Amino acid sequence: MPILVGRNTKAIVWGITGSQGTFHTQLMLEYGTKIVAGVTPGRGGQEVHGVPVFDTAQEALSKVKANAAIIFVPAPYAKDATLEAITADLNPVVVITEGIPVKDEMQIMEIAKQRQTTVIGPNTPGIITPDQCKLGIMPGHIFKPGKVGLVSRSGTLTYEIAASLTKNGLGQTTCLGVGGDPVVGLSFVDVLQMFKKDTSTKAIAMIGEIGGNAEETAAEYVKKTKYPKPIVAYIAGRAAPPGKRMGHAGAIITGKAGTAETKIESLRSAGVKIAMKPGDIAKQIKRR
Amino acid sequence: MVKAQVLVAGRGKAGGIKPASTADEAEEVSRTILGMTVKGEKVAKVLVEKRLASKHERYVSIVVDRAAKCYTILCSTEGGVDIEDVASRQPEKIFRHQVDPLVGLQDFEGRMVAKGVGYSGKQMVQIASIVGKLYKIMVDCDAELIESNPLIETENGEMVAADLRILIDDNSLFRQKKFLERAKTYEPDMTALEIQAREKGLAYVELGGNIGIIGNGAGLVMATLDMILDYKGSPANFCDVGGGANEDRIAAALQIVLGNPNVKVLLINIMGGITRCDDVARAILDIQKKMGITIPMVIRLVGTNEKEGQKILADANIPSLNSMEEAAESAVKMLGARA
Numbered sequence: 369m370p371i372l373v374g375r376n377t378k379a380i381v382w383g384i385t386g387s388q389g390t391f392h393t394q395l396m397l398e399y400g401t402k403i404v405a406g407v408t409p410g411r412g413g414q415e416v417h418g419v420p421v422f423d424t425a426q427e428a429l430s431k432v433k434a435n436a437a438i439i440f441v442p443a444p445y446a447k448d449a450t451l452e453a454i455t456a457d458l459n460p461v462v463v464i465t466e467g468i469p470v471k472d473e474m475q476i477m478e479i480a481k482q483r484q485t486t487v488i489g490p491n492t493p494g495i496i497t498p499d500q501c502k503l504g505i506m507p508g509h510i511f512k513p514g515k516v517g518l519v520s521r522s523g524t525l526t527y528e529i530a531a532s533l534t535k536n537g538l539g540q541t542t543c544l545g546v547g548g549d550p551v552v553g554l555s556f557v558d559v560l561q562m563f564k565k566d567t568s569t570k571a572i573a574m575i576g577e578i579g580g581n582a583e584e585t586a587a588e589y590v591k592k593t594k595y596p597k598p599i600v601a602y603i604a605g606r607a608a609p610p611g612k613r614m615g616h617a618g619a620i621i622t623g624k625a626g627t628a629e630t631k632i633e634s635l636r637s638a639g640v641k642i643a644m645k646p647g648d649i650a651k652q653i654k655r656r
Numbered sequence: 657m658v659k660a661q662v663l664v665a666g667r668g669k670a671g672g673i674k675p676a677s678t679a680d681e682a683e684e685v686s687r688t689i690l691g692m693t694v695k696g697e698k699v700a701k702v703l704v705e706k707r708l709a710s711k712h713e714r715y716v717s718i719v720v721d722r723a724a725k726c727y728t729i730l731c732s733t734e735g736g737v738d739i740e741d742v743a744s745r746q747p748e749k750i751f752r753h754q755v756d757p758l759v760g761l762q763d764f765e766g767r768m769v770a771k772g773v774g775y776s777g778k779q780m781v782q783i784a785s786i787v788g789k790l791y792k793i794m795v796d797c798d799a800e801l802i803e804s805n806p807l808i809e810t811e812n813g814e815m816v817a818a819d820l821r822i823l824i825d826d827n828s829l830f831r832q833k834k835f836l837e838r839a840k841t842y843e844p845d846m847t848a849l850e851i852q853a854r855e856k857g858l859a860y861v862e863l864g865g866n867i868g869i870i871g872n873g874a875g876l877v878m879a880t881l882d883m884i885l886d887y888k889g890s891p892a893n894f895c896d897v898g899g900g901a902n903e904d905r906i907a908a909a910l911q912i913v914l915g916n917p918n919v920k921v922l923l924i925n926i927m928g929g930i931t932r933c934d935d936v937a938r939a940i941l942d943i944q945k946k947m948g949i950t951i952p953m954v955i956r957l958v959g960t961n962e963k964e965g966q967k968i969l970a971d972a973n974i975p976s977l978n979s980m981e982e983a984a985e986s987a988v989k990m991l992g993a994r995a
Contacts, residue, residue, distance in 0.1 A: 444830050469798050469828035470720050474757040477725040507959065522875025524927040528980070531927075531958075548874060550722045550800075577875055580722045607863070607881035607891055611845075615859040615874025615896040617827060618722070625740075628882075644886065645981060646879055 383440035487553025514539015548616030578605030713806035798828030865890025928959025
């Protein structure tokens with residue numbers, strides 16, 4: 369069993385009538401993902417690639433069965449769409465949108481916590497369980513079913529590492545991006561806990577970057593729980609100067625905190641193997 | 657007190673805050689401060705305010721707590737100094753309080769904060785009122801940090817926020833329009849190219865080396881910079897063209913990265929997921945012709961239609977490589993060959 373999404377995932381797309389939503393709905397359908405409805409206020413009754421569009425989540429759920437959501441709507445309206453998906457009891461809710469104000473993100477996460485909903489993102493490439501379900505914008509062809517669980521704060525760097533896992537014959541159980549923003553739904557610890565329970569996952573690839581202390585917290589968790597599966601981590605941003613945002617809103621070294629060095633050091637001392645190059649993750653997992 | 661109004665921290669140390677005892681003196685001091693440069697920013701405005709007889713310097717701030725996913729109030733008796741030093745040396749001297757993002761700050765929470773750093777009675781009420789006002793600014797302005805350092809206890813026991821620094825969340829600018837112009841014009845520590853890049857919506861940071869870097873995706877570009885360091889090279893910049901790397905964005909990125917005269921070799925690293933590599937290759941050639949690029953380029957191009965893309969580049973005598981490692985190594989070597 370993979371984590372969070374699989375064969376039984378049936379998703380509703382928010383923003384399905386927008387250019388990003390339409391484009392990626394097509395790609396998700398081609399991949400085999402069950403996209404059962406779209407929600408765009410004022411566009412109820414239309415169809416996008418054969419998927420029916422509704423005005424509200426409530427209306428959609430009166431016509432189709434669904435258990436997941438993916439959000440493509442622009443940042444100013446993303447909080448509204450995400451909260452509609454959460455209150456409709458869809459779970460998980462994947463938020464692709466980049467640029468959502470942090471105040472909105474904090475409110476989304478508080479409501480998600482109260483309703484025990486898993487939010488993936490915001491500012492994430494999404495989640496994929498190869499050959500079963502792709503809820504996201506990643507290129508499907510680079511992923512193959514296998515034994516490595518992958519969790520990341522990045523997008524294209526995730527593709528880079530997933531492709532190398534595939535090339536090395538390891539494949540993946542589930543790959544997900546937690547999101548590049550300062551406030552996101554899932555921490556590394558949350559995902560490590562899920563991979564721990566998932567019997568098909570034999571090893572974990574963890575892709576971190578500068579900013580915040582999610583990697584340090586993960587290191588403490590691994591150490592404290594004597595985490596039973598091998599983890600190999602790559603941390604991006606050793607060349608980043610303090611005080612500058614490196615593309616992602618959350619990728620910023622503040623003062624002396626959040627540097628790649630402190631993250632690498634704390635993970636290493638917790639027994640996590642460190643790959644110094646993205647391509648080394650697959651090699652290190654193979655060696656074990 | 658005459659205080660320089662600049663958008664950088666540390667103006668006091670730089671001589672931007674001076675006392676004056678008479679109106680004439682205040683005018684004279686203002687003249688010296690106006691026009692001086694604080695960390696690269698010219699002082700255009702000063703604030704003249706009542707000088708406070710300070711007995712103690714305290715600290716209060718509200719920050720975005722990434723791990724707890726809420727605003728957290730930080731308050732300390734150790735004010736007027738670098739709060740990060742206090743946090744690392746004497747963490748017990750900082751009182752922390754998390755605020756529910758749905759309910760918002762209640763008055764009693766402000767009183768808890770004041771009690772947490774040892775204040776009672778009237779002073780407690782004053783601190784609670786300051787905390788409440790800071791919280792209101794935080795929420796109303798979509799701030800990601802608001803900090804009063806120092807928060808002063810005067811000789812007659814009044815609590816006053818003597819200094820205030822606010823950072824606005826860039827992502828909120830679509831609804832915080834009053835900060836939009838300021839965000840464009842006032843970034844004293846940004847270079848001219850960084851300002852240009854921001855206007856074009858590109859994530860670009862100058863780094864001082866000589867290998868220009870362009871890639872798609874923040875993590876991938878950071879990893880590329882790291883790899884250049886590992887091969888003993890020196891990256892000139894961080895530049896992320898983003899997910900859907902179309903011709904216009906690549907052109908804009910090239911213009912900015914090559915606008916830096918220190919760039920001697922250019923490394924482009926594209927992990928074309930959904931983007932087609934042949935489109936990217938054609939775009940690069942097209943731009944190379946239009947812009948008349950003469951410096952050597954190393955291109956790493958993989959993903960959908962990578963063979964076609966690599967062939968297009970090979971026909972134009974531009975080497976393209978499959979792996980990031982090879983690309984980074986080859987960029988550093990090329991630089992050595994040129995030097």
